[in-house]
Amino acid sequence: MSHVTNKKSPGNTQAQILSATLSLFTGQGYFNTSVHDIARESQVSIGSIYHHFKDKEGVARALYNDMIERMNAELTEIKKNHSTAHDRRRAVIELLFSITEQEPEIMEFMLYSKHREFLPNERPICSSKPFDMMREFVKEGMTSGEIREMDLMVASTCLFGGAIRMITSSMDGLLKRSLSSYIDEIWICSWKAVST
Amino acid sequence: MSHVTNKKSPGNTQAQILSATLSLFTGQGYFNTSVHDIARESQVSIGSIYHHFKDKEGVARALYNDMIERMNAELTEIKKNHSTAHDRRRAVIELLFSITEQEPEIMEFMLYSKHREFLPNERPICSSKPFDMMREFVKEGMTSGEIREMDLMVASTCLFGGAIRMITSSMDGLLKRSLSSYIDEIWICSWKAVST
DNA sequence: GTCTATACGACGATAGAC
DNA sequence: GTCTATCGTCGTATAGAC
Numbered sequence: 001m002s003h004v005t006n007k008k009s010p011g012n013t014q015a016q017i018l019s020a021t022l023s024l025f026t027g028q029g030y031f032n033t034s035v036h037d038i039a040r041e042s043q044v045s046i047g048s049i050y051h052h053f054k055d056k057e058g059v060a061r062a063l064y065n066d067m068i069e070r071m072n073a074e075l076t077e078i079k080k081n082h083s084t085a086h087d088r089r090r091a092v093i094e095l096l097f098s099i100t101e102q103e104p105e106i107m108e109f110m111l112y113s114k115h116r117e118f119l120p121n122e123r124p125i126c127s128s129k130p131f132d133m134m135r136e137f138v139k140e141g142m143t144s145g146e147i148r149e150m151d152l153m154v155a156s157t158c159l160f161g162g163a164i165r166m167i168t169s170s171m172d173g174l175l176k177r178s179l180s181s182y183i184d185e186i187w188i189c190s191w192k193a194v195s196t
Numbered sequence: 197m198s199h200v201t202n203k204k205s206p207g208n209t210q211a212q213i214l215s216a217t218l219s220l221f222t223g224q225g226y227f228n229t230s231v232h233d234i235a236r237e238s239q240v241s242i243g244s245i246y247h248h249f250k251d252k253e254g255v256a257r258a259l260y261n262d263m264i265e266r267m268n269a270e271l272t273e274i275k276k277n278h279s280t281a282h283d284r285r286r287a288v289i290e291l292l293f294s295i296t297e298q299e300p301e302i303m304e305f306m307l308y309s310k311h312r313e314f315l316p317n318e319r320p321i322c323s324s325k326p327f328d329m330m331r332e333f334v335k336e337g338m339t340s341g342e343i344r345e346m347d348l349m350v351a352s353t354c355l356f357g358g359a360i361r362m363i364t365s366s367m368d369g370l371l372k373r374s375l376s377s378y379i380d381e382i383w384i385c386s387w388k389a390v391s392t
Numbered sequence: 393g394t395c396t397a398t399a400c401g402a403c404g405a406t407a408g409a410c
Numbered sequence: 411g412t413c414t415a416t417c418g419t420c421g422t423a424t425a426g427a428c
Contacts, residue, residue, distance in 0.1 A: 153362070153372075161357040166349070173320075186354070189350060192390075193385040
């Protein structure tokens with residue numbers, strides 16, 4: 001019954017392609033990356049790429065969806081493990097900083113790519129589920145009284161905006177120390193901005 | 197002596213080209229815009245474009261430099277007209293919001309374009325002079341005692357990060373009310389975050 | 393599923409007349 | 411300074427053998 005069908009790679013080729021693509025897209029951008037580049041870097045032929053993905057845009061879309069799903073999973077985990085807005089926010093910032101330091105390409109692709117330029121039908125990333133979930137955390141903090149009553153968008157941008165801009169600053173090489181060394185300062189600041 | 201040389205446009209053609217280019221770049225991105233598109237949209241022939249600019253990248257660079265210079269001028273004006281960090285920051289946020297509402301394409305090109313993808317030798321926009329000047333305002337606020345002693349980058353991102361993320365949210369269509377209607381709320385929040 | 397070779401179109405850029 | 415016509419290149423995508 002077991003049909004260990006044939007050759008080498010189970011779902012491995014896809015992973016190779018996606019990994020190489022992530023590097024290339026973050027390094028030089030979607031439009032500066034040709035399918036030939038992807039083939040060379042992933043040690044796979046052009047034909048294979050077009051076998052696994054509909055087209056170049058399809059590769060980008062797969063990358064994008066993986067990323068969103070992963071963030072979703074991580075945030076769901078945070079929601080489960082922490083109950084207050086206070087703790088959740090700390091956990092979210094820690095998560096974002098940790099991804100930035102350990103897998104910078106992921107974060108770069110998430111925050112830096114202009115997805116809509118190459119995925120025309122995608123909504124802006126801030127409308128995506130993970131960002132939605134972050135706003136939900138803020139909302140619950142407001143009803144529980146931890147956070148001042150105020151416009152939800154304002155509160156969210158104040159709470160997470162600083163951290164996110166620290167991340168982009170870090171990726172731009174503007175920071176003197178490591179990103180994670182700033183976490184306490186930034187956390188205190190943004191908490192002051194919105195706490196009751 | 198006066199050689200009012202010839203035809204129609206003094207420096208007008210350039211302006212036409214740049215204006216059309218700004219629209220196209222913000223609407224569909226640098227890479228999705230061909231020089232043919234620019235020619236059609238600006239009512240100018242391809243030949244003229246290449247006469248006035250070295251190449252496609254040259255057009256983008258001119259646009260970018262204009263923008264940086266303009267921001268520089270506006271911030272210098274603010275520096276002249278206001279003396280406290282408190283007032284300067286208010287003026288900066290008002291300026292940014294006003295540009296966003298009145299000339300959204302300018303702001304979109306400034307905050308949304310991935311300049312480094314098509315201007316390879318340009319430094320990230322956050323390293324540019326205007327952003328430098330904004331950080332300078334924060335620094336002076338710290339030495340004058342208006343702002344808590346803390347890391348300069350943290351203070352700057354907290355002060356302006358929220359406003360900037362409100363702008364991108366506005367451009368993404370996430371805001372229910374007009375951007376300018378949020379100004380007081382956002383200003384109060386970020387001031388709480390850093391004031392002594 | 394993986395590969396090589398190739399078709400085809402689009403785009404950046406130039407030449408050269410006016 | 412402005413135009414049209416054209417060239418060469420490069421990149422996406424396909425065909426078809428293995």
